[in-house]
Amino acid sequence: MTDTHHAWSLAERPRGEPTRADFEFDESPVPTPNYGEVLVKVQYLSVDPYMRGRMRDSESYAEPWAVGEMLEGGVVGEVVDSHSDQFEIGDVVTGNGTWSEYAVLDAADTQAIDTDVADPPAYLGALGMPGRTAYFGLLEVGDPNPGDTVVVSGAAGAVGSVVGQIAKLNGCDVVGFAGSDEKVAWLTDDLGFDAAVNYKATDDYRSALDDVAPEGVDVYFDNVGGPITDAVFSRLALDARVAVCGQIAHYNDESVPTGPRKLPQLIATRATVRGLLVGDFAPRFGEASEQLAEWVATGDLTHRETIVDGLEAAPDAFLGLFSGDNIGKQVVRVRP
Amino acid sequence: MTDTHHAWSLAERPRGEPTRADFEFDESPVPTPNYGEVLVKVQYLSVDPYMRGRMRDSESYAEPWAVGEMLEGGVVGEVVDSHSDQFEIGDVVTGNGTWSEYAVLDAADTQAIDTDVADPPAYLGALGMPGRTAYFGLLEVGDPNPGDTVVVSGAAGAVGSVVGQIAKLNGCDVVGFAGSDEKVAWLTDDLGFDAAVNYKATDDYRSALDDVAPEGVDVYFDNVGGPITDAVFSRLALDARVAVCGQIAHYNDESVPTGPRKLPQLIATRATVRGLLVGDFAPRFGEASEQLAEWVATGDLTHRETIVDGLEAAPDAFLGLFSGDNIGKQVVRVRP
Numbered sequence: 001m002t003d004t005h006h007a008w009s010l011a012e013r014p015r016g017e018p019t020r021a022d023f024e025f026d027e028s029p030v031p032t033p034n035y036g037e038v039l040v041k042v043q044y045l046s047v048d049p050y051m052r053g054r055m056r057d058s059e060s061y062a063e064p065w066a067v068g069e070m071l072e073g074g075v076v077g078e079v080v081d082s083h084s085d086q087f088e089i090g091d092v093v094t095g096n097g098t099w100s101e102y103a104v105l106d107a108a109d110t111q112a113i114d115t116d117v118a119d120p121p122a123y124l125g126a127l128g129m130p131g132r133t134a135y136f137g138l139l140e141v142g143d144p145n146p147g148d149t150v151v152v153s154g155a156a157g158a159v160g161s162v163v164g165q166i167a168k169l170n171g172c173d174v175v176g177f178a179g180s181d182e183k184v185a186w187l188t189d190d191l192g193f194d195a196a197v198n199y200k201a202t203d204d205y206r207s208a209l210d211d212v213a214p215e216g217v218d219v220y221f222d223n224v225g226g227p228i229t230d231a232v233f234s235r236l237a238l239d240a241r242v243a244v245c246g247q248i249a250h251y252n253d254e255s256v257p258t259g260p261r262k263l264p265q266l267i268a269t270r271a272t273v274r275g276l277l278v279g280d281f282a283p284r285f286g287e288a289s290e291q292l293a294e295w296v297a298t299g300d301l302t303h304r305e306t307i308v309d310g311l312e313a314a315p316d317a318f319l320g321l322f323s324g325d326n327i328g329k330q331v332v333r334v335r336p
Numbered sequence: 337m338t339d340t341h342h343a344w345s346l347a348e349r350p351r352g353e354p355t356r357a358d359f360e361f362d363e364s365p366v367p368t369p370n371y372g373e374v375l376v377k378v379q380y381l382s383v384d385p386y387m388r389g390r391m392r393d394s395e396s397y398a399e400p401w402a403v404g405e406m407l408e409g410g411v412v413g414e415v416v417d418s419h420s421d422q423f424e425i426g427d428v429v430t431g432n433g434t435w436s437e438y439a440v441l442d443a444a445d446t447q448a449i450d451t452d453v454a455d456p457p458a459y460l461g462a463l464g465m466p467g468r469t470a471y472f473g474l475l476e477v478g479d480p481n482p483g484d485t486v487v488v489s490g491a492a493g494a495v496g497s498v499v500g501q502i503a504k505l506n507g508c509d510v511v512g513f514a515g516s517d518e519k520v521a522w523l524t525d526d527l528g529f530d531a532a533v534n535y536k537a538t539d540d541y542r543s544a545l546d547d548v549a550p551e552g553v554d555v556y557f558d559n560v561g562g563p564i565t566d567a568v569f570s571r572l573a574l575d576a577r578v579a580v581c582g583q584i585a586h587y588n589d590e591s592v593p594t595g596p597r598k599l600p601q602l603i604a605t606r607a608t609v610r611g612l613l614v615g616d617f618a619p620r621f622g623e624a625s626e627q628l629a630e631w632v633a634t635g636d637l638t639h640r641e642t643i644v645d646g647l648e649a650a651p652d653a654f655l656g657l658f659s660g661d662n663i664g665k666q667v668v669r670v671r672p
Contacts, residue, residue, distance in 0.1 A: 060604050225599055247600045257600075261593045263561055264583045266611030268396050273609040275602030 005030050007100030008314055010065045013055055017252045017322065022055070023071075023315040030102045033083045037104050038093070040077030042334045045099055045311075046124040047073065047318040048158075049223075052251040061277050071099040074129060076113065076120040087112070094123045099314050101334060117293050118303065125158045125329025126303035127292050133245060133278040134162035134221075135288040139170075141243035141276050142219040146171030149213045151232055154223030156183035158329035159245060161191060162292075163221045165301050168192050172219070175212045177205075177228050179324040186327060191302055205231030216240070225249040226259070233262045240271040252322065304328030309336040341366050343436030344650055346401045349391055353588045353658065358391070359407075359651040366438045369419045373440050374429070376413030378670045381435055381647075382460040383409065383654040384494075385559075388587040397613050407435040410465060412449065412456040423448070430459045435650050437670060453629050454639065461494045461665025462639035463628055469581060469614040470498035470557075471624040475506075477579035477612050478555040482507030485549045487568055490559030492519035494665035495581060497527060498628075499557045501637050504528050508555070511548045513541075513564050515660040522663060527638055541567030552576070561585040562595070569598045576607040588658065640664030645672040 004027050011024040033039045051073065054065045065071055075097035079087050084107035087093060095110030097103030113123045125131065137159070144150055150167040154160040155176025164174045164187065176187045176196040187193040195212035202208055205228055209217070216237030222229050226249030236242070250257045266273065281288070295301035306326040308317045311334045321330055340363050347360040369375045387409065390401045401407055411433030415423050420443035423429060431446030433439030449459045461467065473495070480486055486503040490496040491512025500510045500523065512523045512532040523529040531548035538544055541564055545553070552573030558565050562585030572578070586593045602609065617624070631637035642662040644653045647670045657666055 222599065225597065229599065244599045244602045247597075247603065250597065250600055257597045258594050259597045261561065261583075261586065261595045262598070263558065263565065263580045263609070263611075264586055264593075266580045266609065267583065267613060268611070270611045270613055270616060272611075273599070273602065275599075275604070275606045275608075277603060277606055280606060 003030060004028060005101035006311060007070045007098060008311070009070050010055065010067050012067060013057060016254050018052065018055060018319060020315050020319070025312065031104045033081055033104045035083050036107050037083050038079045038087050038107055038110065039081035040075065040093060040095075040097065040103055040105055041080050042075045042077040042097060042101060042103050043092075044076040044121050044124055044307075045073055045097065045314060045332045045334060046075065046128070047314060047321060047330050047332060048130070049246055049248045049251060049321050051318065052322075061279070072096060073099060074124050075103055075105070076123050077103065077105075086110075092120060094128060099311070101311060111289075114293070118296055121305040121307060121329070121331045121333075122296070122303050124331050125305055126162050126301060127289065127296065129278060130158035130329060131162050131292045132281070132285055132288040133276070134159045134166060135292060136278060136281040136284070137243045137245050137276045138163045138166050138219070138221055140281070141241065141274050142167075142221055143241050144170045144172050144219050148172045148218035149175065149215060149237070150219040150221065151175045151177070151209070151213060151217045152221045152223070153177045153228045153232070154246065154248065155187055155193065155196060156327050157223060158326075160221070160223050161187070161304070161328055162301065164193050165191055165295075167219070169295070169300060173213075175209075177224070183327055186304070199228055203227070206234055209235045219243070221245060223248060225257075230260050230262075233260075233265050236265065236269045236271045238269055240269055242271060242273040244273060244275045248322065306330050307333050309333050311335075339366060340364060341437035342647060343406045343434060344647070345406050346391065346403050348403060349393055352590050354388065354391060354655060356651050356655070361648065367440045369417055369440045371419050372443050373419050374415045374423050374443055374446065375417035376411065376429060376433065376439055376441055377416050378411045378413040378433060378437055378439050379428075380412040380457050380460055380643075380667045380669055381409055381433065381650065382411065382464070383650065383657060383666050383668060384466070385582055385584045385587060385657050387654065388658075397615070408432060409435060410460050411439055411441070412459050413439060413441075422446075428456060430464060435647070437647060447625075450629070454632055457641040457643060457665065457667045457669075458632070458639050460667050461641055462498050462637060463625065463632065465614060466494035466665060467498050467628045467639075468617070468621055468624040469612070470495045470502060471628060472614060472617040472620070473579045473581050473612045474499045474502050474555070474557055476617070477610050478503075478557055478577050480506045480508050480555050484508045484554035485511065485551060485573070486555040486557065487511045487513070487545070487549060487553045488557045488559070489513045489564045489568070490582065490584065491523055491529065491532060492663050493559060494662075496557070496559050497523070497640070497664055498637065500529050501527055501631075503555070505631070505636060509549075511545075513560070519663055522640070535564055539563070542570055545571045555579070557581060559584060561593075566596050566598075569596075569601050572601065572605045572607045574605055576605055578607060578609040580609060580611045584658065642666050643669050645669050647671075
């Protein structure tokens, strides 16, 4: 093991769209784990849209990244030093680490992964936080019933692709919005979505919805916001449920975004709109992980990762989320 | 009894703000009740903000008024002819009638009123549809807990004034937004609101909320929409509930109103926003009417009506709702 490693830190807080210049690549001493911690050699790290919020100075549901400090995020890695009874050297685990070659993980928030069920990157996607977000967000906030029409925005992303498949497992008609013909084909051909709309090929989302969801939208799982969401709100069915999971269309906005007011539409439909944060369901993470793994094992749940190679590429992988470069979960393989 | 009477009908569908010219005053034969109906001599009729929606051609939760036909709405009146076993001549009842001197009511939707509990106009307000809206909207959608901060917009109106008092009965801290110092004084001095903001005396509603609801808003009962609602959304507490009852600020908009997007705020707060229509609670109207009457009888619930005199004044009374002329429930006394 070397004494030093490379890591990404936050160079400065971006205004508007982040750029590569907001990130800094440094060499520093490999950290030492304390009691209850493990040191892992990072194999894969996760880049997620919610991290844009951590680049801001303002307090929100996720703690802001500190300028000059290593960036934090989910990782998969191999334990190379353990100060915890829970893990031994050689274990492959997932937990909250850093954008670096080596990372110290709190054993209490770290789980061993089962590579018989899926390859390691899946534990940052369908079998990790995005999968659990889809599971609780759809089932607890979306409250789908068999026969419901479920619409998902960002449907080909890490969360959306799982949402649609769980909705299908619950007997729903599922429509996805995604940003390319390739994504649309993946949703309908491989994941079993009933229909999908390439939102970059049209801007008349209302007409698109009239075609694919003629009886209105019972459940809307929103990862995106903006004009797609405006259109879906205009097509909500009576007693519809909207799970607001992400609003990636607005994460780079510097002023408060404006758009059509939606509250008048809620009266006519008596729709329920609720914000969703997976951390609120932490006491039930075990249930979700078990169910998701079972679905993967039985082939009921298809997962896909878009992998970029090299720790150096991590900022680009993150920035690519905002232009929709990824299909399924975007991960970084630290050492190709 | 005369053979003819006067009635208001819809002259034409307004664009934007309605005017007196949209209403037509006619003389016509007094109608004859059929089996299961009663004819009442109308004493009081109700004008309500939701009626603006009935002036539109578009289907919504309330059936559009037909051009050239008598306007429909809640009334209190004395039975002068009964084709129902349920009511006798001389009974004073409330039900769905018309803006006219005499009205035919469907006995199935008609209730006798108890003038020992309150004077007849209260049965169009705190003891009628607005009171039931407040009851179910606050208790079922707002889901208030003791110690919660409850904010009500349109707080001095027929619904809002009851909402705030029921919230106080449930141990909440209650803040109202209303449009005059007189209304503010009524809310705090007579109804027991903890604080009230005259929204016409400031446009910095955020700062006003920071003063009167420093720990954020747990329950927001919205009758208004627009900038007050924008400010309240920016001050929602964790797990807040928003009951969307009315959006009077937008009822006269001819194009879709725009404003700050609110969904991003819902993620951080995990707030729940739900549209509310009292008709959904029809099977439980008896429970609400009984409880509201009990609170009035015990003095726990104060009600107030703004009464204009003469059927001729009905359109003006309706139009006055949009400038906030009323304190409490606006009713029309048909014959002074």
